[in-house]
Amino acid sequence: MPKSSRKTRSVVTINDVAALAGVSPMTVSRVVNAEKNVRPAKREAVLAAVRQLNYAPNLAARSLAKAEETKIGVIYNNPSAAYLSEFLVGMLDETAGKGAQLVLVKCEAVDEPAERKAVALLLAASVTGVVLPPPLSESDVVRDILKAAGVATVAVATGKARGDLSCVRVDDNRAAFEMTQRLLELGHRRIGFITGHPNQTASAERLQGFRQAMAGAPDAQSQVVQGYFSFASGLTAAEELLDGPLPLTAIFASNDDMAAAAVSVAHRRGLDVPRDLTVVGFDDTAVATTLWPPLTTVRQPVSAMAAAAIDLLLTEIRARKDGAPPRPVDRVTPHTLIERQSSGPAPRA
Amino acid sequence: MPKSSRKTRSVVTINDVAALAGVSPMTVSRVVNAEKNVRPAKREAVLAAVRQLNYAPNLAARSLAKAEETKIGVIYNNPSAAYLSEFLVGMLDETAGKGAQLVLVKCEAVDEPAERKAVALLLAASVTGVVLPPPLSESDVVRDILKAAGVATVAVATGKARGDLSCVRVDDNRAAFEMTQRLLELGHRRIGFITGHPNQTASAERLQGFRQAMAGAPDAQSQVVQGYFSFASGLTAAEELLDGPLPLTAIFASNDDMAAAAVSVAHRRGLDVPRDLTVVGFDDTAVATTLWPPLTTVRQPVSAMAAAAIDLLLTEIRARKDGAPPRPVDRVTPHTLIERQSSGPAPRA
DNA sequence: CGTAGTCTTGATAGCGCTAACGTCCCTGTC
DNA sequence: GACAGGGACGTTAGCGCTATCAAGACTACG
Structure with missing residues (x-):
């Protein structure tokens, strides 16, 4: 009869596992923590017991014992x-x-x-x-x-x-490079680029990737306008691009929100996406698929x-x-x- | 000299606080856990010590002691x-x-x-x-x-x-009721409603709220079409509403995605929102403000x-x-x- | 076959906190 | 003034796990 007056604990503990496997709790701990230096036979026995009891270590106890409250x-x-x-x-x-x-x-x-x-x-x-x-x-x-x-x-x-x-x-630079190359492959030669917010280095990297890819296609022309990652800034930027001197066939926006804005502007002007204008984004956020047509974009994991x-x-x-x-x-x-x-x-x- | 051979702990513990306040750890625990039955003087002393040492209880230890791993x-x-x-x-x-x-x-x-x-x-x-x-x-x-x-x-x-x-x-019902009443207040008398997915009871509740409000305005007419909470379903539903026999002045969609779709359809048809058509949603998700114009909607906390x-x-x-x-x-x-x-x-x- | 070395295992002692229970002391009551 | 009742506070004993060290088991080698 246990003399414990504490709350009864219902879940299995390391001791239960140890008892069933016929080893000490310490050995169970070692197995569970994937330490080496445990003989295969014991290891197996412990693992079997763990499975049988459906043991899951108590994380609170573990972090307390390890003295690593993170x-x-x-x-x-x-x-x-x-x-x-x-x-x-x-x-x-x-x-x-x-x-x-x-x-x-x-x-x-x-x-x-x-x-x-x-x-x-x-x-x-x-x-x-x-x-x-x-x-x-x-x-x-x-x-x-x-x-x-x-x-x-x-x-x-x-x-x-x-x-x-x-x-x-x-690698923002490389991703933008690849996306731009893909646009070039699709035959686009007049491409607009909407940059991201200047206070983020990723913006510069993406722009640089775009420029590097464009530099590889001497017959292609580009126009770059400033954006700020917001939908609203994308609207302005897209208007500016489509009003510009260069008749664009594609717009590469530095994120999906601005790409969505570009699609919106295109539609308002009666342009079909992608027949008349290709629009691509960056990030693969939810808007990318909420929109019609769904966006071609770069996915970050x-x-x-x-x-x-x-x-x-x-x-x-x-x-x-x-x-x-x-x-x-x-x-x-x-x-x-x-x-x-x-x-x-x-x-x- | 401590005989502990464990990792040195650098953070303050309940014992440090207790020592500084000149009470037992248990009293500190009581104060920290806002239990009553602690005399004001001691309570103050403990609180002062807590503040001085910037003590934060170790949650791992607490849940272990309480035996409540959740x-x-x-x-x-x-x-x-x-x-x-x-x-x-x-x-x-x-x-x-x-x-x-x-x-x-x-x-x-x-x-x-x-x-x-x-x-x-x-x-x-x-x-x-x-x-x-x-x-x-x-x-x-x-x-x-x-x-x-x-x-x-x-x-x-x-x-x-x-x-x-x-x-x-x-209260989905009440929220839909209120939104509909607001539309009626704004003078709308021909209102379209896009329902939510039939597998969610909230859909039925919202529809019912709409119907109840409409019942209070005998001179108002409504048209209800089925939606499924997705943007795509909203497109279809909005087309159906705007092609319907009733010349609508407002559309109430059961969520924001479908409202966004309705706005999109309206724009494609050259209708200005809200001048020609009012569109309202439900949920107040991000699309509500990503869109132009930003959506009137119902916010859930x-x-x-x-x-x-x-x-x-x-x-x-x-x-x-x-x-x-x-x-x-x-x-x-x-x-x-x-x-x-x-x-x-x-x-x- | 002995001995030093390595690997394996277990016993012990906490990690920081709180439940449960005792003890003390302060009230109020007759 | 004696006594019950209860509030205030401390003491003890863990919660479940692992660091540490010591002891046992085994290996290799002279």
Whole structure:
């Protein structure tokens, strides 16, 4: 008869597994944590017991024992709801198994006071690491405060590597290059480009990729106008492009929202997409498929990038605890060209 | 000299606070957990110490001590990315403080095998509770399996209360009623309605609210066509409405995606929104503001609803552990009418 | 066959917190 | 003034897991 007066526990514990497998809890722990140095026979016995009892380790106990309470802060800024949800899902998937805790903070504005406030909130919650999705991944203010506070940080979707900060990103330059090449392959020779917001390095990278590809086709002409990643800015930019001196057959917008705007402008002018005008975007957010016609675009593995960010962060946190100096990592993940119905061969001249 | 050979812990613990405040750790615990029966003087001392040391309780230790490891499963189906992200944020905000764990499972299709598989995954992860956002909140299959497995469940955004399941929702009926009344106030007398997917009770509720409001204006006429919540279905439905015998001055779509489609159709036909045609939606998702003109719509407090769902779930889980019989709760949260530029007074007849 | 080395396993002692129970002390009541 | 009743606070004993170390089992080699 147990003398415990505590709440009865109903779930199976490591001790139950150990008892069934005829080994010590410690051995079960080793097997469950995939440590080596356990004889195959015992390992099998433990695994069998685990399966039989449907044992799942108690993450609270684990992180307590490991003395590694990891609270990971995320400063989000609703870049786009679609992006955010995929990003959150990716992070949650990764944290669920590792027993890390997510603390979200919204940063309404993109100005300095708002950023400072957001970071202060996270520091007050004493987070051990921070993930910065775009557009905050580029904020020097945030970076500096976090660095000063000695908090491990990972930036996501920056245009290029940042020597002082780990980041997870796609090769924006190359992706834009490939998309442009595809347009050239389709026969387009007069292509408009709508840039992204100048405060994000990804914008410059995408533009550069576009320019590099265009440089490879001497007979092609281009027109570049400034956009700011918003639907509204896309409207203005598209109007400007279509009113320009160059009769365009294709528009490459630096994100899907602006591409959607370009489609909208085209329709208002009685142009059929893609028969009269090809429109392509970047990011593969939800609008890409909500729209008619669905957008040809570049897909970033957002969810995988989020997971990678958490992974990098946990690694860095562990390294820091061991006293290792922070060593920034630059993880480039693969992108994909997705061809839907908004692109087609260039109309006959 | 401490004889501990463990990892050094750097963060402040409850003992540090207790020592500084000159009380026992237990008293600190009581203060931190806002229990009564602590004399004001001691309470103040503890709070001061907490502030001074910037103490934050270790959630892992807390949930371990309370023996309440709560893993909450969520089956999502990407109803809309905007909805999902807001929903996730709401849940995370609520779980962060309570030390609950979220396990996400995607249910790609809405057919029975997919649903069964998703639930099986959650059960395998031995979750103690499940949150069902729409559209899975209405699945009888899911409900039955979870019930059989004895897992606490909360459904979110069902059209009406479900006697056998706790749910968090808005009053769809009333919201649709109010929106329709607003249209009538604006002078609209020939109003089209696009219904939602028939497999969701919210659809019927919204339609009923519309009908009830229309019944109050004997001089008004309406035309109702079937939609399925998708943008594409909205296109078809809007075409049908505008081709119909009734020259409409307003269209009320059962969600924003379909309203967006209606706007798109109107534009294609050279109708100005809202001068020639008022279009209103429901849900206030991201499209509502991505679009031009931004949509007048009904806002659900998605994030608050998600938080409420977590709260209900934790309460129910605790009740179950105490042996109380599950008692379904129906929590109705307030909605808001949001008037943007897609609605206006009816054109002169 | 002995001995040093390596691999495997278990015993012990917490990680930080709180449930449960005792003890003390303060009221109010007759 | 004695006693019950209850509030305030401390003590003890874990929650389930793993770090650490010591002991046992085995290997290789002289």
